[in-house]
Amino acid sequence: MSVRKLKGQPATTTHSKVKFFYPILFGIIIPSIAVVFNFEFNSGFPKPPNFPKNISLELSNFVNWADEVIANDVWTVYPKSAEEIVILINWAKDYNYTVRASGAMHSWSPLTVNLDKNSAYCKKYILAPLSCYSFRKIPPKIILVKTQRFLNNMQVINADPGDASFWAEPGVMLEDLLKILESRKLGFSNHPAVGGITLGGALAVAGHGTGVPAENETLSPGHTFGSLSNLIMAFTAIVYDDFSGKYTLKEFQRSDVVSGAFLAHLGKTIVTNVTMRAGPLQHLRCQSFIDISAEELFGQIEGLRTISKFLNTSGRIEVIWFPFTANPWLKVWTVEETKPGASTYVSSPYNYPFTDRFPQALASLLGNLISHWNNAKTINRLYTKFIPLGLTVSTSWDIWGPSRNVFSYIRPTTLKMTEAGWAIVTSRGHVEKVLRIFYQIYTRKLENFSTRNSYPINGPLCLRVTGVDNPADVRVDNAQTCGICPGSPVLGRPELDTVIWFNILTFRSNIQVSRFVSEIQNSLDEVFDESFAVLRVEWSKGFAYSSSHDFPWTNDSFLKKNIPKSWTQWESTRKILNSFDPFQSISQGQQPCFEVILEDSEGNLRNKKVDWGKDTSRNKFTVMMTIMSKAHELLQEEKTITRRDLYYENVNLYGDQSQVDKAIQELAVFLEVEPSALPFVPSAKGLMAAGGNLKLTRDVGKSEPVSVQLDKTGTLIQRFGVIKKWGKFRSNAKFVLIVEKDAIFYRLTEEDIFNRFEPFILVTGKGYPDKATRAFVSKLSRDLKIPSFVLVDADPYGLEIASIYKWGSVAQQKFPHENLSLNDLAWIREAEALRKLNFKTEIEAVASLGWAYLCNEYLYNKIVSRVSNCSMVF
Structure with a gap:
């Protein structure tokens, strides 16, 4: 095994330099600060035991696109073949490690590594990364599998435009794949705008572009208006084989009954290669418009330039709309096999350079400045003014070229924002209705927050429209439907043929962002009730927002109820993927929305799994x-x-x-x-005692009441199940005295305490009381209507025991516990005295003054003066 030490990545604080630069924004010179780190990994971490030989191992950081999901010092491998990954996973099964595939990390949701609440969202301000990396921890038991370096091969199997297909490994970058396909006159009718992602990553979350059929448009063979995952014909995945007792490579065909579960697997498996469809290369024209108001575009007012009408004429649109501005940036793509005279030919992708060079440090600074600044409206209008200037300088108002050159425009250097995402599945005829409703919800929430001088959304609203994932597009007999792709068809609802993708962007997540987005989320869920539209989440984005947390994926109700109900194949998909990874060697500790939930004894939601390897x-x-x-x-x-x-x-x-x-x-x-x-x-534990002729009588149905002469030396309290069945108590006891320890209980009986007071009942739970003792004293209090007193040590343990008698134990909070508590129990100034003393005191300390003092003075002052018709006997 070889372990390489990497340099140049932020992990341990050793040295830093501060550089000043002066970015130019809207003609205003604004000084800002960039921090350049020179870090080294800690090579002293213990290496995983018996790690497979010939597989190089190194430490790296996982940092997602928005710099918000961060895992430092994660063991990482760069396998040279799929067989090496199989060896790795079988080792992981034996040593309780988890193997996760990792692509270009261009994602928002924590599907690869778990969200670490201590560090994942600490980068809210420009210099905050210093605190993110200040705590060193032993690497988690996770092995990241990076596929870009070696598992990046692809080849065209058939270039026939009517039956084209290709084979590819998961590490191939989308931009490289598209370039090779273009060289063979092939391509996709729509695909993600970002080129710097791996094919495996895009397929894991059902990556998509934009496009629905325009009027009179016929879908060409090999194309789809759905997601890239819908083009999968076959694939190879690493799954557990019951016969051999090991993980192994297995080939699947799209016609296999279980194949649909793998088409958007969210990292719950590792796919090592895919065979996919491709269609004839298309040439597209992309026109930009900034002169159409949002009201007209979203159909709020009468107009000829609505989104629905652009879809009818061109089929492919994208809307980028900054809050509190009148006119969005609208892009319209139209299939044009010959270049229009007014268009500019583009020979390469990324033709909007003005979106690529916005300094990230300045973006973060502005985001924090305007979140609570009533000039946010002015700043967003400046953003919008910047767009036509950039389009003019780059001559990109109207461009034309091969599809990849026109569709791809997001680079790794593009302005990084956090992003919430939804997919709304509806019918083509209801697109305008959905858009109107969303517009009204969104603008109303913006105005409501602005009246409180809160501006949490300082990035644009983005909108795209696609078709659903129609399995017929892949042209494979009996092709299975994608299980949980956001754009998978709603079973039994063929009229729901369109998917509207909404994304809300902002610079950084915080509590105001979460509250804003959670209100949007709740409104959408209420309005889109499946009668004409189904609300789903976009897996790679932020979702399940809660108003009480400053980051997404924290709304348990949304994760456990809303998400599963939005897919008819949710449960079958979950079972299939779990059956092929029974040891959870690939998906252990996965994101919470995909686990079997069971409440623990304290009422908390947690995962219950059986790992036969442990x-x-x-x-x-x-x-x-x-x-x-x-x-x-x-x-x-x-x-x-x-x-x-x-x-x-x-x-x-x-x-x-x-x-x-x-x-x-x-x-x-x-x-x-x-x-x-x-x-x-439970075994009998608690004791009860009384002196003199005190009797405890209990009713027994219609029979004669049963009277018990209480022994002054102590009698075991019967078990809880018996006490529950007892009838009402009757006695002439004046009060109940509960003592913490059995040693004190016996000493008080030896000191003849029953002859010092009028009738009372003495009880001990021998430390932490069992349910039977608690049920007994609670029943005494309720039935006899007499006060109860608890004598405990003046230390944390004593206070805890007294609290259990009063309120019940934490472990029992899930169950009814009214009959196990003494709600009228109250402190008699002990807590205040304990705070003043600043040290603990045990009962024996008081007894050191003499047991007569404890009985005649201390207990007398505490009890007799508070119990009517009770006096001390001398």
Whole structure:
């Protein structure tokens, strides 16, 4: 194994230089600052154990397009073949590592690495990266697989325009692929505007361009109005093979029943090559318009230049609209096989250079300045004024050329913004209705926030329109529909044939951005109720915004409910992908929207998985199944068993008592019942005592009440299941005194405390109380209508125990606990005194003054004066 030390990437702070530059913006000279880092990786990190030989390993950083999802010091490999990846994944299975494919990192959502809340969004201001890299951690158990260096081959299989196809590996860059296809007179009818992405990355999220059929336009063979994923004919993926017990390469055809799940897999598998369709090369004309108002374009007012009408005449449009400006930048692409006289011929892509050279440092600075500045409207209008100037200088108002030269315009140096994205699937006839509704929601929210002097959106709204992913386009018999592509057809709704893509851009995510976008998101979800449109998310962008977090992917309800319901094949896709990666060697720790959710015993949502490659995971599953089987047996026989006896039935399996208790708690959550409904009862723990002739009487249905003479030396409190069935208590006791420790309990009985006070009941839970003790004292308080007092150590543990008696335990919050608490319990100035003392005090410290003092003075002052008709007996 070889480990290479990389230089020149921001990882550990060693040296930095500060340079000043003066970018020119709208004729105004504005000084700004750029920080140039010279960092080295820490080569002292422990290497993964027994890493496969002949596969080079190095540390690198994962930084996404918007510099917001960051993972420092991640182990990275550059495999030379698909077979090397197979070796790597089988090693990962044995050593509990996860292998993730990584492309050009031109994405927003955390589909490759998990979102680290401590660092992912710390780059909100221009110099904040210094704090992002200040904490060094051991690399996560993740291996990034970079495919661009070696797995970047492609070849045209058939160049016949009526039956064209090609084969490619995932690391080939889209711009290189398009160039090779163009050399063979082939291409795509639409594709993403960014060329610096890998083909594998684009297919993982169903990358798309813009385009629907114009009036009288016929789709050429090999083309699609859907996403690039819809052109996949066959592919090879790394999947687990049950027969061999290993991960291996497997070829799939588009006609295979399970193939649709892989067409937008979101990183839950690794595809090592694809065979795809291509169509005859198209030449396009792209015209820019900035003289059409947003009101007219979105159909708010009568006009001839609406988006719907441009779609009818040309089929391909894009809208870029800055907030608080009147006229968007509209691009219209039209298929023109010969160059129009007014157009400028372009021989290469990226023909809007004025969008590529906006200094990122200045962009970040401006974004933070105008987020809470009422001059945001003026700044955005300046942006809009900059567009016609750039179009004029670059002579790109009207350009014509091969499709890749006209469609591709986003470089890696293009202004980087964070981006929220939705795909709205509707019918062609309802496009204008959807656009009107979105316009009204968007502009209303902008105005509402501006009245509060808040301007969270300081980037444009972008809009594109495509067709759905029609599997017939790929011209393969029995071709499967894409499972969860944003543009996959809605089953049973053939009239929903169009997808409108909305993206909201801004410089940096913050709480105001999240609140704004979450309001948009909630309004869209409410309006597009599937009657005429279906709301979906765009996988590579920001989604599931919450008003209480300053970044996306945090709205649990949206992740767990809204997203799955928007795809009819969601569940089948999830099951298929999980079945081919049963050890989660590729998708362990994946994004939250794609996991099986189970609530834990504290009521928190968490993932429950069984990883047969891990001893601990197998053991937990076996424990759960054993206890479930025992519960079934006992419930049928109407018997119970103590949790302690259950543990001793199989000590080797359970390990210790806590594992049994935890498994019972999780089983109760899984079955959605209280733990007391299961036949596993805690051993008796709590004690109760009373002196004199005090009796405790309880009703027993229609029978005579049962009276118990309480022993002053201590009686075990019966288990919770029995107490639940008891009738109402009756007694002449004046109060209940609960003590923390059994040692104090016994000492008080020895000191003859029952002869010092009028009748009362003494209870101890022997430390942290069990449910039976808590249920007993709660029932005493409710039935007898007498006060309760708790005597505990004046330290954090004592305060916690007192809190459990009053409110119940955290572990039981998911279940009804009204009958397990003493809500009327109140502090008698102890907390305030403890704060003043600034040190803890145990009960024994008071007893050092003499047990007579504890009983005659301390308890007397605390209790007798607060209990009516109660006096001390001398």
